Amino acid sequence: MPSLFRTVLLPVSLLAGTGAIAQPDTAPPAVAPAPPHFAMPGMNVYRRFEPDVTAQMVKFYHQALALKSLQPIQLNANQQMILFGIGQGQIKLAAGLKEGRQYQIGTGWDKAVGIRMFTLHFPDETALSARFKAAGFAPPVFKPIGGGRRGALVKDPGGFALELIIDAKAPPGVEVGINASNLDRSRAFYRSFVGLEELPPVRDALLGVTKYPFRHGETTLNLFSVGEDLPADTGSAGIQYVVDNVDAINARALAQKVAVEEPLGGLPNFSIRFVWLNDADGVTNYFAQLSPRPAPAGQ
Numbered sequence: 001m002p003s004l005f006r007t008v009l010l011p012v013s014l015l016a017g018t019g020a021i022a023q024p025d026t027a028p029p030a031v032a033p034a035p036p037h038f039a040m041p042g043m044n045v046y047r048r049f050e051p052d053v054t055a056q057m058v059k060f061y062h063q064a065l066a067l068k069s070l071q072p073i074q075l076n077a078n079q080q081m082i083l084f085g086i087g088q089g090q091i092k093l094a095a096g097l098k099e100g101r102q103y104q105i106g107t108g109w110d111k112a113v114g115i116r117m118f119t120l121h122f123p124d125e126t127a128l129s130a131r132f133k134a135a136g137f138a139p140p141v142f143k144p145i146g147g148g149r150r151g152a153l154v155k156d157p158g159g160f161a162l163e164l165i166i167d168a169k170a171p172p173g174v175e176v177g178i179n180a181s182n183l184d185r186s187r188a189f190y191r192s193f194v195g196l197e198e199l200p201p202v203r204d205a206l207l208g209v210t211k212y213p214f215r216h217g218e219t220t221l222n223l224f225s226v227g228e229d230l231p232a233d234t235g236s237a238g239i240q241y242v243v244d245n246v247d248a249i250n251a252r253a254l255a256q257k258v259a260v261e262e263p264l265g266g267l268p269n270f271s272i273r274f275v276w277l278n279d280a281d282g283v284t285n286y287f288a289q290l291s292p293r294p295a296p297a298g299q
Contacts, residue, residue, distance in 0.1 A: 049158030101235025
């Protein structure tokens with residue numbers, strides 16, 4: 001059975017209980033739970049959308065964007081996760097909207113808070129435009145954005161924005177654009193809780209905003225802030241981190257009162273444990289850890 005994400009099985013760092021023991025008269029100093037320990041040089045991202053656009057979504061990401069199609073995962077009898085490789089990470093497509101989440105489908109990238117776009121880089125504008133036409137989509141309208149690069153904004157068939165950048169020197173990977181209602185608060189979360197590398201702010205000439213990048217390997221989260229009193233989109237997209245200390249991350253979240261979307265748990269028939277956390281705007285930060293598979297009988 002294929003794994004939920006592209007990575008090798010790594011040793012599992014679990015917090016093991018030792019049973020009831022006598023406590024000393026003076027408790028030792030509290031040790032803060034460890035920050036995330038990443039087991040993959042980047043992050044995965046996912047998209048949720050209405051089921052009736054599934055075929056068009058697959059055509060868009062596979063044929064127009066030319067992302068590498070990977071073996072899909074059958075989560076249950078009714079739900080399949082469609083996977084596309086980009087660098088060492090993945091963009092995951094999940095048909096169906098999760099209950100309890102908020103959606104601002106089809107609205108502008110600047111009309112809600114939360115994950116508002118993915119940014120992808122391509123080396124050849126002519127080839128990209130030709131693929132869009134061949135797949136039946138209107139070709140992107142590019143314009144100069146400085147540094148010899150060109151950029152365009154498009155929407156996937158589910159109404160989610162993508163920023164396409166023509167840059168022959170860009171490494172593979174995906175950038176995630178997050179509109180934050182409070183930049184200082186969101187920057188502190190991704191810097192201090194998630195433990196991403198904070199880079200100097202950059203001006204995005206295409207969007208007209210200043211981005212505050214947070215990087216791990218091939219993936220960068222770009223925080224920006226536009227608009228006031230905007231509704232939240234907490235369901236259209238999310239971030240997945242592959243880690244090897246999910247128990248410590250869960251303890252850290254509980255200690256720091258981070259919002260929990262899905263509690264520490266797993267999936268039937270999959271060797272995976274996870275906890276789904278939210279930043280202050282409800283953005284899903286999904287921490288997943290592979291568990292060792294049991295040895296075959298007789299070994």
